[in-house]
Amino acid sequence: MPKNKKRVYGALCLCLVLGGMPAHAQSVESVMQEYTQKNDLSQKTIDENKGHLVLYSREQLENMRAKTLRDVFKTTPVIYYHENRFGLPDPLTSGAFEPYRSNFIRLYIDGVEITQGWAGSGLVLYGDINIDFVDHIEFYYAIPSFETSVEPAYLTIFLYSKDPKREGGGKLGLSGGSRGYNAQTFSYAKQENEFTYMMNVAHTKEKREKIPNGTSLPLSRDFETTQLFSHAKSDDQAFHLQVMKKNADSLAGLSYDATPEASKMDYLNVHMDYGVDFDANWRAQFTYDWLEKEVYAKDDAPLLYMGFFSSALQELDAEATTSAYTGELTYHETVGKHRIAAGVKGRLKQLDRLNVQGEGDIALGFDSEAITSVFFQDQYALAENQLLTLGVEGIHFGRNGDVEDDNLMQFRLGYIYGGEHWTYKTYLYRVMFALDPLNRYLGYALSESVPAQKTLGFTQELAYTDEKQYIRLMLLLMKDEDGLVQNPGAAGDTKYFFSVLNYDYRFDVNSKITSQIYYAEYKNIFGLNSLEDISGFFTFFKRYEALDFYNGVVWHRNSLDWKNYWDWTSSVTWNVDEDLTLTLKGENLLDKAKETDLYRYDLSSGSFLSPLSISPIDRRIMLELEYMF
């Protein structure tokens, strides 16, 4: 071969080798990426039939360095994250004087509902929990499958725990940040021959921003929580035990004008559940939730909600314990193209004890609520890529103490198309909600007849997915008849329209952007004839050698004042080695995160004061360490 030809040939070979190497290397990476996507634990739990899903995969939670449910909630459209006048997670709060508004947001851990029984949804306590034990999170809008719900829901949040088969061993996490914030987590998980087990303990001392209220005693919402999450699972059985202790300063608490002299709420919660698959068809589940709540409130004016007890009460030192027992029996069968599920569920909520300092134990006529529900659901495969789903559920709420019962009937009809890249879903439904016990006591006279709310909905979703990108448009149209949280002076039923547009793009295995735009229009809500709400977010993740960079911005504005709110979160993580990581993270760095109004009422003048504008997201810098062993 002539010398020049040899050189050209050699150069060509070199080019081919050099050019081929990255292609080969990429192919190994792409095989790994495919493995990661298809074996992500979320792929085992997602049920497309449950409706419109917002998923936070494990990888995404790690990229975001999300440590609490609040970190995730604040980017979830439609609901987002808000706290009420007690400093409790209450995304649907209006900022007015209602006791709790988010009872119809239901929270599940590993498919089992966490409820605070008499006090309502598990969100009250678990809305801002440490999620160190969590693998991934699913938010479902509208009505999820009747298979999981005992009571009706607007939004259902599913937290799924880490799998000891993948993450055996121990992990220690330490965090410290602004104002003395600190958190410690410890977890241990192991796979034995026939079962797996896991325990996770987290302690958080939240030192939060104080809220000036015009007095020398600004409002405080500091809290300290200690939580245990544990489970033992085999192929056909699962047992969970969760304990949470929370001591909290409760912001405005029971003070009408948000100038309490003291405002504290302490909680101790225990949750246990046991589920067993008898065979491929039958499954049973039993759940027990217990809550002890202590309230101490003092003001220089009569306290909120205490009218039914003593109209001039200015100091309250009370303790209440409540229990909730839930049992479920479900049956699944596949007959031809039909997948049928049916079941019966029961829940008993009890107010075990109410003690008021100076008054002793107080017996109330209404101290028990029994809920029974029966459901039937059919998923019919119209074709290989089309599914028709139909569900119906009847629920009976029986209450003692001469308080009226409720009978609810819910329907859902859905159609899903799933192609190689395109997915389309549409649902028609009617769901009913009954007033919860807490609101019945504190918001209404017990003898008052409160009609159940009927919500009618028509929703659609169109999505496109390929290896690089994900695009989705979601449209929800809803109407509430006989809204439970009454709308004073409202001209008609509450109606709302939501639209959410998502766009995610993965440049490569180490770089990804996610974005979202949300627009909503409400009629007759919060005492307003019309409300427009717009928001969006943009996140960017980049891994460069041993460093991970994350930046995310959440933007909000609404027609109340068309003011722009920006919540910028930024973090850099140094993966020192496989076992040790260090993270520097900043939250609400611009100190312009969304604020909501907390309404105040001056009893002496009988007039409303200017509301306090409060953000549930503190500005905070944190340093975190994680060590796995």
Add this chain to the structure above:
Amino acid sequence: MKRYFFVFLLLLGQLHALERESTLKMYGVIFEALGLKAPIHLYVNDKEYRSVFRHSPDIELVDVFEKSDIVLVTTEEALELARRKKGQNPEGKPIVFATDYHFLKSCEKAVGAFYWRKGRSQLLFLKKRLERHHITVPERYDQFVIDEL
């Protein structure tokens, strides 16, 4: 990908944690890197993995550790077994490969691991341990090879 979308829906709740197609493809890549050729005699005592690998035409599951070309360590029981067994045959077999980083760290015989770390799959080959088996992984795997832990 979505071809079996509704089959998936209808079978929901009965699935194993490992997705068969992508798992076989990934381990095909790993076994190729280790220079193994069909039929590959695989020892794994984890029923989840066994239920996946029995669908591979290139893999024969064996019940005797010593008769295998490669041992997949997925549990502490298998880790103990791998530690207990003395040496390999003259061809350097069986090769020990782990599905957990800490198994790789605590078992000197393991030449590499494919494992989960914070929601991502990770592949590692240890050069010095591979050399004991006279294995040289192809260059395209270089980014997954490190000298030692």
